[in-house]
Amino acid sequence: MHGRLEHAFSLSASIGMICPICGSPYVRQEQSLVCQKGHTVNGNRKGYFNFLSRPAPDTYGKPLFEARQRVFHAGLYDGVMSAVFDEIQNGESVLDVGCGEGTYLHALADRGHNGKLAGVDISRQGIEIASTGEALFCVADMRHLPFAVHSFDTILNILSPADYSEFQRVLKPSGKVIKVIPGPDYLKEVREARHLKGGDSQADARLKEKMHIHKTRHVYEVKAIDAGLWPDILQMTPLNQDLxxxxxxxxxKTPARTLTIDLMILTAFPG
Ligand SMILES: [Zn+2]
Structure with missing residues (x-):
């Protein structure tokens, strides 16, 4: 049963992958990608490639990604998702850097998006959950993406670290980054439950240094939540991984009744 892996190989050939160690192109040899210098990446039969030479520490385990899926399916991020998708034209090739469990790419594919889709994350746990559909998923370091120059129209970078030089390398010259960063009230109920202060994100300042911000959109929603979803909300965020x-x-035991989604969606161009 190698259907998923065959699909991943065919996607990798159409997207054009390069070795993140030496930059040379890959050719397929049986169930592996091998570059001109002999660096080898084995295809996982679950349908993804792992480009990390050693595993990243598993700070974000499977329960976090599964909780996140349930929270997405409950619709709490529908407003954010549609604001992000408004910025993507059908037919664009899209790379999601820090894709985790792959929710955004799956949703994009479900909408009938007909451009190439790829997602990378440093977490193997996230990618294992993600690699079920139309997109190519890779466990990879965002500082050394396994893609050739000018491969993508759009990079999604949602609540995740960025490497703008590397993003520019794999973006087409006309390409854009859609970055989602937290506003001051994002998930404030979770922080209040822990008596934590608001986050002080410098993400947009770093983006401004490297790219030209073309558009900023603010999604601010206070959502009523079902008590049964509260444990998943606690579980889905890196905030609580130390508990x-x-x-x-x-x-x-003491669920909040609402959840605040306070996110900025920034669309930016290189230069
Ligand atoms: Zn190589």
């Missing part, structure tokens, strides 16, 4: 199981259970 012990006991602390987590205590927090889960």
């Amino acid at each position: 012990t199981q006991e602390q987590f259970r205590d927090m889960a």
Whole structure:
């Protein structure tokens, strides 16, 4: 049963992948991609490629990504998603850097998007969940993306670190970055439950240094939430990864009634 892996090989050939170690193109040899200097990446039969020579520490485990999927399916991010998708034309090739469990790419494919789709994340756990559909998924370091120059029309970078020089390399000259960063009230109910202060994100300042911000859109929504979803909300965010199981259970007992989604969607061009 190698259907998924065959699909991943055919996507990798159409997208044009390069070795992140030496930059030379890959050719397929049986179930592997091999570059001109002999660096080899084995295809995983679940349908993805892992370009990391050693695994990244598993700060974000499978439960985080699964919780995130359930929160997305409950519709809490529908407003953000449609604001992001408004910036993407049908037919564009899209790379999601920090794609995690792949929700945005799956949703884009479900909308009938007919451009090439690829997602990378440093977490193998996220990519294993992601690699079920139309997009090519890779475990890779965003500072050394396994793609040739000028491969993509759009890079999505959603609540995730960025490497703008590397983004510019793989973007077409007319390409754009759609970056989502948290506003001050993002998930404030979760922070209040932990008595944490607001985050002080410098993400847009770094983006401004490297790129020209063409458009900023603010999504601010206070969503009513089902009590049953609260444990997933606690679980889905990196904020709570330091909690012990006991602390987590205590927090889960007193669900918030609302959740604040406060996110900025920035569309930016290189230069
Ligand atoms: Zn190589």
